[in-house]
Amino acid sequence: MSLTSHIEADQILDCKGLACPMPIVKTKKAMDELLAGQIMEVQVTDKGSLADFQSWAQGTGHQYLGTFQEGVVMRHYLRKANPTDVKEEQAFPSTISHKELQAKWFAKENFILLDVREPAEFALQHIPESKHIPLGELENRLAELNLEDEIAVICQAGARSERACRLLADKGAKNVKSVLSGMSGWAGEIMGYDSI
DSSP states (O other), X not given: OOGGGGOXXXXXXXXXXXXXXXXXXXXXXXXXXXXXXXXXXXXXXXXXXHHHHHHHHHHHSOEEEEEXXXXXXXXXXXXXXXXXXXXXXXXXXXXEOHXXXXXXXXXXXXXXXXXXXXXXXXXXXXXXXXXXXXXXXHGGGGGGSOTTSEEEEEOSSSHHHHHHHHHHHHTTOSEEEEETTGGGGOOSOOBSGGGO
């Protein structure tokens, strides 16, 4: 058994059945009720939540302690930071709308459309010719991207793409944009199981 299976949580938050970005949204709100140093266990079934929670903790100053998985349920453990250490998570300033993205896609402009969702989400439906690198693997797979290129990053609803954009910008990407509303609002052409 892993160390995380023995962590005593001060609060347990049930987010089972919720998809991104709702587990993070609920966690942000619940974190306000904890005292500095207290631990929250967040129970989630969304497979993409591991990268979401690691990235969110890094961006806000809270401490990610680890994840214990039992069947389809992941138990993420987070320690609340001292108020002086908490950082307000900022929205990524550079975005692109679906309309702008479709115009670039139809015009065959030279840019990378990077999909950072989990493999199952990507297989279900994705925009043709998009490059798939899940958020949790992005830092280790940067060599697959040319950071000098224009990169539009898409996820399901916009939260993961913002985190991916921050990571890419920190690593030297010159022109990176988060796709507003992600795949949840995309009305253009798709490929995947849904389109068969």
